[in-house]
Each structure stands twice: as structure tokens, then as C-alpha cells.
Amino acid sequence: MLTLYTYWRSSTSYRVRIMLNWKGLPYRPEYVSLPRMDHRAAPFLGTNPQGLVPALQDGDFELAQSMAIFEYLEERHPSPALLPSDIQRRAYVRMLANIVACDIHPLNNVRILRHLEQRLGLDEAARNDWYATWIAAGLQAFEASLEHWGWDGDYCCGDEPGIADVCLVPQLYNARRFGCDLRPYPRLVAIAQRCESLLPFAAAHPSTQADAVA
Ligand SMILES: N[C@@H](CCC(=O)N[C@@H](CS)C(=O)NCC(=O)O)C(=O)O
Structure with missing residues (x-):
């Protein structure tokens, strides 16, 4: 049995819940x-010394970083796949995923927002402006990429x-939570919306987690 170290509102944990x-x-x-x-704090630092969720335990093997967990799960349990069979499509979906994983999420993580407020003295309005700026830059790039590469279908690829x-999906959940305007991204x-109607996505939603706080 796998163990997932998770927090309901963590979008990177939300990713891994969907994958599983x-x-x-x-x-x-x-x-x-x-x-x-x-x-x-202990005991979690004993599982992931970086002190970030999620982490996955498979027997006595522990792994952190949601995208590394993704590659591990995809190789260990290839079916049903989360990567296309075609090599160029595989590269393409990794490119899109990296817009979120490398260019949006790390700039808006809890510890970054806390640093902006507590160490650099930003007030709530300035912090929210920071947040919205990097969400918009990333989502614009994601939306424009779908158009530029012209892949069709109901999903990203x-x-x-x-x-x-x-x-x-978790990144849009975060964007909504912080009141970001999503009207410029109709494709996304x-x-x-299509994803959220599917059970694996719905069952991973923050609001359905046992640790969710109203
Ligand atoms: N690149 C990591 C990021 C993990 C991460 O930053 N998780 C957030 C929650 S979404 C966290 O633990 N934040 C705690 C903090 O910033 O103090 C991944 O993809 O797993």
C-alpha cells in the first residue's frame, strides 16, 4: 500500500492525488x-528533508517532488498512461506541465509569499499583486501555447x-482561490471543467479531502 503525505490545499499534493x-x-x-x-518538523522531515509536501512512500522507498513522483508512477504503473505514446506529444505535454511546475508554482508557493510579507514587508494587496502577476504570465503562456501548437481535442493534448x-487543474484551483481573473483563458x-467532471479528478479535489477545513 502506498502512503501519500498530503495537505488538502496543496496544489502539488492535489496533482499527485489525481495521478494516483x-x-x-x-x-x-x-x-x-x-x-x-x-x-x-519531525516526523515529516524524516520523510522529506526539504520540508515540502507531497511525498510518497512505496514500501520502504520514499520520494518527494510531485514531478519526480509522476515519472516514478508512470514508469512503474504505465497503464492507464498519463503520457501520450507519440514521442513529440510526450515532449509537448511535458512542456505544458513545466509551465505550471517550473514557471508558476515555485514563484507563488507559501514560503515565497510568507517571505514577501514577513521579510520584505509587502502588505496583502502587494502580495496578491505578486501572486496574480505570475499566475497571469504562466496561464497566458499556457493558453497561447495551446493555440500556437494547435493540438486539438477535449484536453490539453x-x-x-x-x-x-x-x-x-490544481493551478486553476489556486488561481480561483486568490481571485484571479480567468476570463482571458477560455481554453484552459x-x-x-471537463477534467473536474471525471472521478479521478473529482476525488482528488481539495474540498473532498478528510483534512479539509471549512
Ligand atoms: N516542486 C515541489 C514543490 C512542493 C511544494 O512547494 N509544496 C508546497 C505545497 S503546494 C509546500 O509544501 N509548501 C510549504 C512551504 O512553502 O512552506 C513539488 O512539485 O512537489
């Missing part, structure tokens, strides 16, 4: 509260969701 559900892999959730700073969709919103 998509592949039909049962797991035991181990809840790590970010507001309580559980991620910076064709008619099956994949790793790009797995990254997109439509794709996410």
Missing part, C-alpha cells in the same frame, strides 16, 4: 498541516487527460 486516482492506485493519506507547520491536465477553463 487516475492509475487506480489505492493509498493511505498521511495528513501534513501546512498552517500548523507540520512540514517543517487529444481526447485523454494527461500530465499537462493534471498540473493545470473549458479543459479544466
Whole structure:
């Protein structure tokens, strides 16, 4: 049985919950509260010394970083796949996923926002402006890329969701949470809506997690 160290509102944990559900892999959730700073204390630091969720335990093997967890799960449990079979399509969906994983999420993570407020003295309005700026830059790039490369279908690449969709949906959840305007991204919103109607995505939604706080 797999163990997932997760926090309901963590978008990177949300990614891994979707991956596990998509592949039909049962797991035991181990809840790590970010507001309580559980991620910076024992015992969690014994699992991931970087002090960030998610982390996955498979037997006595522990792994952190959602995208590394993705590659591990995809290789270990190739079917149902989250990568297309065609090499160029595989590269394409990784490119889209990296817009979120490398160019949006790291700039807007909790520790960055906390640093802006507590060390650099930004007020809430300035912090939200920072957040919205990097969300907009990334989502614009994602939306424009779908148009530029012209892949069609119901999802980011064709008619099956994949790793790009797995990254997109939690990022849009975060954007909504922070009140970002999503009207400039009609393709992204439509794709996410389709994904959210699928059980593996719905069952991974933050609001359905046992550690969710109203
Ligand atoms: N690149 C990492 C990022 C992990 C990460 O930053 N997780 C966030 C939650 S979404 C976290 O633990 N934040 C705690 C903090 O910033 O103090 C991944 O993809 O797993």
C-alpha cells in the first residue's frame, strides 16, 4: 500500500492525488498541516528533508517532488498512461506541465509569499499583486501555447487527460482561490471543467479531502 503525505490545499499534493486516482492506485493519506507547520518538523522531515509536501512512500522507498513522483508512477504503473505514446506529444505535454511546475508554482508557493510579507514587508494587496502577476504570465503562456501548437481535442493534448491536465487543474484551483481573473483563458477553463467532471479528478479535489477545513 502506498502512503501519500498530503495537505488538502496543496496544489502539488492535489496533482499527485489525481495521478494516483487516475492509475487506480489505492493509498493511505498521511495528513501534513501546512498552517500548523507540520512540514517543517519531525516526523515529516524524516520523510522529506526539504520540508515540502507531497511525498510518497512505496514500501520502504520514499520520494518527494510531485514531478519526480509522476515519472516514478508512470514508469512503474504505465497503464492507464498519463503520457501520450507519440514521442513529440510526450515532449509537448511535458512542456505544458513545466509551465505550471517550473514557471508558476515555485514563484507563488507559501514560503515565497510568507517571505514577501514577513521579510520584505509587502502588505496583502502587494502580495496578491505578486501572486496574480505570475499566475497571469504562466496561464497566458499556457493558453497561447495551446493555440500556437494547435493540438486539438477535449484536453490539453487529444481526447485523454494527461500530465499537462493534471498540473493545470490544481493551478486553476489556486488561481480561483486568490481571485484571479480567468476570463482571458477560455481554453484552459473549458479543459479544466471537463477534467473536474471525471472521478479521478473529482476525488482528488481539495474540498473532498478528510483534512479539509471549512
Ligand atoms: N516542486 C515541489 C514543490 C512542493 C511544494 O512547494 N509544496 C508546497 C505545497 S503546494 C509546500 O509544501 N509548501 C510549504 C512551504 O512553502 O512552506 C513539488 O512539485 O512537489
